[in-house]
Amino acid sequence: MGNPVVSHAAQVLAHVPGLARHGSKPSRELPRNAEVLAQFLGSLRSFDEAVAYLPHQAYIGALHPRDLPARPWVGAGPAAGRFTSGGEIMPEEEFLGLLACLDQFGLVTLDYEVAELAAAGLARHPLAKRLNLDRLAAASGDAEAVAAEHGSLPLHVARDRLAAGFRHAHDSDDALAAGVLLENLACKATGTLALLHLIDDHGIDPDSIDYVISCSEEAVGDRYQRGGGNMGKTIAEAAGLGQASGADVKNFCAAPVPALVIAGALVASGVFRNVAVVGGGSLPKLGMKFQGHLKHGLPVLEDVVGGSAALVTTDDGASPVMRLDGVGRHRVQAGSSNPLIMEALGVQPLEELGLSMLDVDDYATELHNPEITEPQGSGNVPERNYKTLAALAARRGDIGREAIPQFMAERGMPGFAPTQGHLASALCYLPHAVRRLTSGDATRVHMIAKGSLFLGRMTQASDGMSVLLERNQGS
Amino acid sequence: MSPVFDGKFVIALGERDGVAGPAIAACAKAAGSDVVFTATECFV
Amino acid sequence: MDLGTQEAILRLVNQHGKDKLLVLLGAPDGESAEISAETVIIGDPTYAGPLAEAQLGLDVYHILEEEIRSWIPADTWDDQVGLMADVLDAEEISTAVRGMRDRRESSN
Structure with missing residues (x-):
């Protein structure tokens, strides 16, 4: 069958300062100290700052990491573009819209104005044709009322403006609590965005992909099979890969390499021709080190959720x-x-x-x-x-x-x-x-x-x- | 046995980027100590 | 320091007594080693865990400190630590942990 190759890769970031408070650390520290909360909110970056941040540009492939200048990188980057061929940095209103587009269970209720902003942004987006934007209208409503419901979470944009209410899915199942589902949906959305860039930016036929392996770190499931879930097929469906199925490879931070090797082995053995490996981002990591950042007068630097996708395929005579x-x-x-x-x-x-x-x-x-x-x-x-x-x-x-x-x-x-x-x-x-x-x-x-x-x-x-x-x- | 180890129970507190807990525990055991707790921290 | 680890240390102090315990650290740099040493001597500097203001004054060394290293059999040392002794800054780490032990002695 010959050697498998890695033909293309895509990488995305969603800049979500409003969601940073739902990271594990901030969600524990901020509610118990109003002063720290104010300092945290005052230290969140604007979208332009996040796009100009040079490590982000390296992440989406605009420059090689060895071409990064000497630190500090905060404040050092010139104005930059949000798109590369095979990546982007998405602003938070669009990302909330993407969450709503990918939500099949009525979890997200977007504030009317935010829904309109998101719809306008996503309609102009190069991947608009691959998104079900009709869901946005259905997801708009009284976000404040939903956020106030028992078990719901309020989601914010522009540092502190209520933008959405996020419902839980069960009264007494911790695995389906709003915070857990938000983590999982954010993972699904970033993984999907990366996979869509992979196929769209590189002209890959979505129907040519046979299998999607997720190496994401979130635990999808209910209380009877917490963490048993399948993000790979979830993302394959969300990205419109009608012929694909998928599954997950779990191994904490190490998962991507076994996922790539398993993908390579599936291709080399002839089981499948085209296997995508995807990793959605980890919302719980947002703001994990915010105390150190605030102490050193830095902005809250963990304000992006990442996503990654790569295609492993049969030898084309050119790809690595x-x-x-x-x-x-x-x-x-x-x-x-x-x-x-x-x-x-x-x-x-x-x-x-x-x-x-x-x-x-x-x-x-x-x-x-x-x-x-x-x-x-x-x-x-x-x-x-x-x-x-x-x-x-x-x-x-x-x-x-x-x-x-x-x-x-x-x-x-x-x-x-x-x-x-x-x-x-x-x-x-x-x-x-x-x-x-x-x-x-x-x-x-x-x-x-x-x-x-x-x-x-x-x-x-x-x-x-x-x-x-x-x-x-x-x- | 070292005067530092003598009669002591060892708590091995490793870090992923330095020396991991089980590696410290293996060293302490080889030096003849009783290891009562092993942990490794990961900060990334 | 992880809050679960702090809880476990507190349990071990109650079970064995402060004088019977020896903490061995594997932190990768001076700053991190100092925080761990401080936690088991003075208390959790972040005030987040059960060792906040605990004043345990435990005996604490880093695995790379000469007082420890010289007592580990060479083959075990080579397998378990070996190269890390070159990669990590043993002097900076030793100074940091020794500094914390000195603070304990001066307060006794």
């Missing part, structure tokens, strides 16, 4: 090849030792292919934006990963110890992704990887993801997986 013989996995017996994990993911697969660490041009690891993590004392995640990889390269003798900084600068990159772990984990580099391995001058990109399984209190273990992408020799 997924080396299924270059997959690294974090074995149980490696335990929790960071050096052993990084060796298993970053080095062993190369050794098995007879390659050195210098045969990889770009290492895509956990690319969390350090401007978001450092003010809260969480350090620079990608930099630590690159230090570990460079130290491994030095130990192997691929480079001298003095060349460690050069290895990190040339083969690593600054983090640019929002702190929604699965999106930051290598997945966010796919649009850049496809470009670098086709029109660019790279030969190999190593995708490395890690996940904190212990967060769920079922194991002390963590996990990780890596896969090598390579320039297609058929071209």
Whole structure:
């Protein structure tokens, strides 16, 4: 059947400062302190600021992360466009409209004026023909009354203006509470938006896609099967992929790489020809580090929900090849030792292919934006990963110890992704990887993801997986 | 045994980006200590 | 520090007594190590968890500190920590945790 390839990737952000208060941290901290709430609301970014923010532009593919200037990035970006070929940054009114378009259960009631604004915005949107805009009229109503209902949540735009009421779906089922459903619908909407850009921006026939694998982190289900749900098929339906089915791959932040590898294996084995991998965003992560941002006089930087989609297909002779013989996995017996994990993911697969660490041009690891993590004392995640990889390269003798900084600068990159772990984990580099391995001058990109399984209190273990992408020799 | 470890029960508080809890626990056990609690924190 | 972890530490203090416990940290930098050390010595600096103002004064070291490292068998050390000793700034981390221990001693 030949090698699978990654032919296209798309990436989106929804700028939702009004929803940031529903992130897990703000939802606990803000209601108990009016002063902090006022400071939080006063520190939210405008849409223009969010679009101009250079890491966001890198996320939607407008510039390579290594072309980012020295920090600080806040306030540094020139006015920029919201669209790229294969991505966009969507403003909050349109995103609330998108939530309403994708809501099949009457969960969202949009304020009349917001519904009109959203309808006007989405009607002009390049993907308008693929959205069911009729739903917007049906979803408009008395948002204030709905928001005041038992179990409902108020949703806001323009920092503090009530824009919608969001209903719960059951009186006594915590898995169907308004907050949970909002998380899930936001995940569905960002995943759908990314998938729509993938097919529309690259001229892919929606009916050609056989299967959609979601690597999103939200838990869809009711109380009898909390987290058992299927976001993959949900997003396939929402994006109008009539011939597709789908399912989910769950592995915390590490999920995108196993999702890609499974997609590749389905294609290589001939089970399916075209498999899309999608990741919707994580609303609970919004404002997670807002206290650190406020303390350092920064805006609330976690105010976007991300989305990502990629197409894995049969060898077209041009697109980057997924080396299924270059997959690294974090074995149980490696335990929790960071050096052993990084060796298993970053080095062993190369050794098995007879390659050195210098045969990889770009290492895509956990690319969390350090401007978001450092003010809260969480350090620079990608930099630590690159230090570990460079130290491994030095130990192997691929480079001298003095060349460690050069290895990190040339083969690593600054983090640019929002702190929604699965999106930051290598997945966010796919649009850049496809470009670098086709029109660019790279030969190999190593995708490395890690996940904190212990967060769920079922194991002390963590996990990780890596896969090598390579320039297609058929071209 | 080290005077620091002597007669102590170890609480292993690891971090995902540094040294993980189970890795600390393995070290403490190898040094002859009793580990009574292991956790790993993840801040991203 | 995670609130569940703070609760667990409080339970262990009640069960074994403060003097019987040794906290070993794996934080990746000085700032993070200092916050963890502060939490188990003075109390949760964010005042969010059960260790807020707890004044436990527990014995706390980072795994990379010489007092600990020198007692770990070499093969275990290489497997479990190894390279991380080069990747992380052991000196900055040691200084931060030692600083917190000194504050405990001066207040005793």
